[in-house]
Amino acid sequence: MFGKLLNHQVKNQEIIVEFEKKQSKIHIITDEIWNIFASFDSEEEPSAAIEGNKQRDTEFTVVKKDEYLQIATKSVIAKIYDDFKIDFYNAEGKLVCEDYRGKRVVRKGVSEEFIQMALLEGHQVEQKKEHYKIEVLKKMQGDEAFYGLGDKTGFLNKRGYEYEMWNSDIPDPQVDSFKALYKSIPFYIALRKESVYGLFYDNTYRSYFDMGKESDEYYLFGAEQGNLNYYYVAGDSIKTIIKNYTYLTGRTHVPQIWTLGYQQSRWGYESENQVREIATNLRKYDLPCDVIHLDIDYMERFKVFTWNKEHYDDPKKLIKDLKEDGFKIVTIIDPGVKVEEGYSVYEEGVKNGYFATDKDGDIYVNSVWPGKSVFPDFGNEEARTWWGNNHSFLLEQGVRGIWNDMNEPASFEGQLPDDVVFSDGVKKANHAKVHNIYGHMMAKATYEGLKRLDGRRPYVITRACYAGSQKYSTAWTGDNHSIWAHLKMAVPQLCNLSLSGMAFVGTDIGGFGSDTTKELLCRWVQVGCFSPLFRNHAAKGTRFQEPWQFDEETLNINRKYINLRYQLLPYFYDLFYQTEREGLPVIRPLIMQYEKDEVAKNMNEEFLVGENLLVAPVLDQGQTCKMVYLPEGTWYDYWTKELVEGGRYILRDAPLDVCPIYVKAGTILPNYTKQSYVGEKEQDTLILDVYPGEGSYTHYQDNGEDFAYQAGEFNEFHIKVNKDNTCTINLVQEGYDKVYKMIRVNCLDHVVEFQVNDMESVNGGRVIKVTL
Template structure:
């Protein structure tokens, strides 16, 4: 495809190469991030993921060495050889990532696949070759993480996947190559190094992580440019920071979006919605959101209401709001083909819909019957779609749930030759398919922001790299299976390692019938999942917390209330993630990557850095082995202390999810409340554990963008544990009204005296802790 190097030249931060058969270039984005590019379709980048590329190349040198051209940055060595083979080393020459010198050699598959298929088996086939293929050498010590919410284990070594957004409602299993999202980014962890690769290509792409041959892994695509980013760093956190600097970070959401959310297909008519709302409050279950699925619409026409079911939607939503409920409504991309329906008429008049190859509006079938599809690849169509969000906001809707935006259709998938304007670069469905949901989310986000001036709450099923800037995501139509509960943990963890911090699953499972035990164990994970939504399918049994028995209701209430207590900690994690790219749910390997015991752990996770969660994922199980990494850990329920780097056996009856707190942690809590905003929180609860630690707590109005102008407060709590416990409280930034008092829960019982700013403080003794209240001012706590 390329041949030998004929010449090269340097222009600013780019090194251009002329080969015998093609051209390519290496671009130094910064000393750690290198772009490898060849204009096989477009002359320059045409990225939907990277919108504001910041260049900080620093100093670098270029020279010829041993038939290669060597580029040295401050941290990396990049060697470009014939056939555009590109190898990466650290600044000392240690091998990080090298192109494979040979062609692909898939292992032999013996027997006759067609005979298997006659009986109904699916016959696994080796992948065909692709227009673009980058083959990388395997050294044998690689662990692969990321690639979004693909099925399978946390470590993707030995798996192969396709990036082609796919709506497949059948039960998802480990052999699934495609789901709803295409996030072509992965992190490679080796014994002595770590790096990331982002393959920015929206065509159908392929990732074989050593499945077809243990000598190499590869990624490739059917069309588009050769365009990938090599991301170096000292640890996984560095890689995530650089990757999210490229594609964008999950923004700080409104705090109510982190509360519990109740959903079903579907809550209609309005009497059913009110019944659900009344039952939630009567059962003492904190809840902020009720979702409306497609049933609320008039004949499934987007941006409409069925007046027989919701005769006065503004009044209904206003009444729900008074009782503390926000309403989030589903919106699909398919627009009903119906003359006289304003959304259809306006879109047709302005040519906002995708067309067939002859220029006629393309028609397929979705929920409303014959439907047309907005061309989100054109700016005018996105602006129009953004303006339509005003219709929902005026009705009192607080957030928008984008579904069916792979796009899904009932009369077969959209053909490859469906045409899109693509902002002046006319193209077909092959290029737009994987970013269709991404562009829809972007339009939705911009519309809500424009007409509400609040941080938009958008949920999307389909996504591409960078969608995290605009939308939260969930893993799609799962099932009420124990296996799907188990699989949800690595799926969410890999989403987090792919830049998507604000993510979740349908708690309890969408299809099939849930059981009380399964919901009880699922809500224990949901408590620590950024998007915490119970959602189920039409014609399944009821799945609300009270739909089973008193024990199930009690367990749901227990963990939903725990979630509300932990909201300030979760909000801090979201604020921190907007700056660092770090997710909320974290695999243990993110913080302990040199511990070989954690690299394959699929059934535990960290909630931030301070809380370790080891859920029960099997039916009938009431105990489990828990691996605790280095340091000291405290059982959240019993306050027992354990040394790290060992496995402990934890009894976990149906109401207990094993939770451990890192030594020295300071965990902010809120008092009990039925919904965010029910009370004005004037007292922050500080749950403090023995040991050294430092914690920053963030506070703002919870909904606007004013924090970007400095309207926030930031507290720092620094704890030193020696002969006495010393906690220093500092206000790092004061731009928003703060708390009046701090309620301190110190998890130690052998306490004789408490001082704050040299004055004695009265404290009460509990079974495992002491409690006391101090003013929320700067100062020093001494506990003796």
């Protein structure tokens, strides 16, 4: 395809490489991030995922050898051969990622006659493509494990599976064999015993990833359209890879703190009376809650930016009344705009050319919830601004967050044809190119609109994503079901989303489709308690699954874990502070912290919250004893404070009300006092649970709502647990005026309490050392 290597030229940090048949380019973005590009459909275009100039001044060398061209920075060495084969090495010259030189081995297809016969019995038979227009084969060294790729089904380690990047609305119960779901994040991390790297294939067309299913000799990615355009991401650990990837594609900002509280939802709460009843019961049953979600029934005949006045007499008063009791309202918005004369959203969009068209230039019409509908062109900057400004209608009613759904885009009359015309951010483009970034661009439009209109940190939830969506939105895993298989799948699914840059993620607690059971709901809330997005949501026609809809035991267990979440709110908030600064996710698979641990490599049933809080939920029906794997080190049972040595499996009794949780020695966990919602009471006492050992921690405090923290209006505490059984607390940044009045240090059974004003002033900060 490329032919023999001929020559090269260097322009700034780009190396243009000439082959017999084609030209390619290697762009050194940073020492550890390199872009590999060759044009197949078009010249290089702006990325939907990457915003701004990410290039850093980087020293590098380019040397022509007899058989290859060598490019090197201080961390990465690349050798480019004939046919644009590239091998990457680390600074010590150890091979990390090697292009495969052999041929693809594709399974033989089956006859058309067999396919037709199979279809009669209801079987779908896939015809394997022999080659993609663009494909890259990487040599399998033998010990690779693969992580990331977004919210794909199945297990944590993606070795031996194949996937497609094509945002898909699939309400059927998802199983391991599904190749695509709602999100397309074409980024994976390849881990070996002695090396690790990341690879981001920035091609928005339908693309394919075979992680060793087709052959043990290689793994591959490819696409039928677009360009060869991937980023090689180097680093010495999974953490470094994630830091570099999120530097490239963007990081999740610190959210408003109330968004980390419990959220109650259902499709649908159909009237004002029903919403008020839900709010009343949440407080009546002493269930802390900050958010009630409104699904499509709040709208007038499912028309976006309207309100159903028949069932909601005075939405503004409803939201005001709920606010007085601590509730915030989040409303759903779909992209489909109803075709209706006199409907201002439709008519404005038509007048200004904001809707997608068919290839002949006529507005494209399909059907979704409102009936005949048209689709905003979110790649058009003017259309995004218009869409964002439409949210003023909801904000004026008091709405605090927006939930984007159906934005794959989904439709009722089959998938949108590939030739429907949108914009790609620069020029006109077809649906085949825009499909995977449609939800991403809708989230961007919503985020920018809320930020412009409201000024607070926008709260946007999206179902469909692309790489980089973490800058604009939280996400949930879509329409799961109330089945144990989906609870079990939630752990690796959320962990892989986290490794893919999406830090603020969750599942529908209890399951969306089907009917949950009280046992399943109890076990699911124990996973949800530790998921960044903590929302109970169910579908119309299924069993009501608010916690009080079951027996007293179920109610008590849900209350226990919702209270635990509110107790740990400052810990989650601190982790998001770390996410914005460093790109590291909130929940993490064990392998992210313990890369050399062979058990952690394939651990599907446990996860970490931050570095040192290990959660081992029960994920099987009827199970009351959990086999827990503890990595190396010393751990404390969160509930009993029992000391346990790691590096082994242990058996932990786990009756229905117990989720096994372990805390590593030397950990500091910040806590708040009990509250029914964020802001119910001033949290003027910081509680620090300290687990003996040696460790350090950074605690963060700000106003929890706006962007003033980015101008320095925040407080930062550095806390250290010392070998001599003392704890040093240092207030190093005091830019927010509501610093805590008191700090209470709990060390197992020992409590030390002091006034912040009693801390000694040292070097512009405040410090105190206490004995545990």
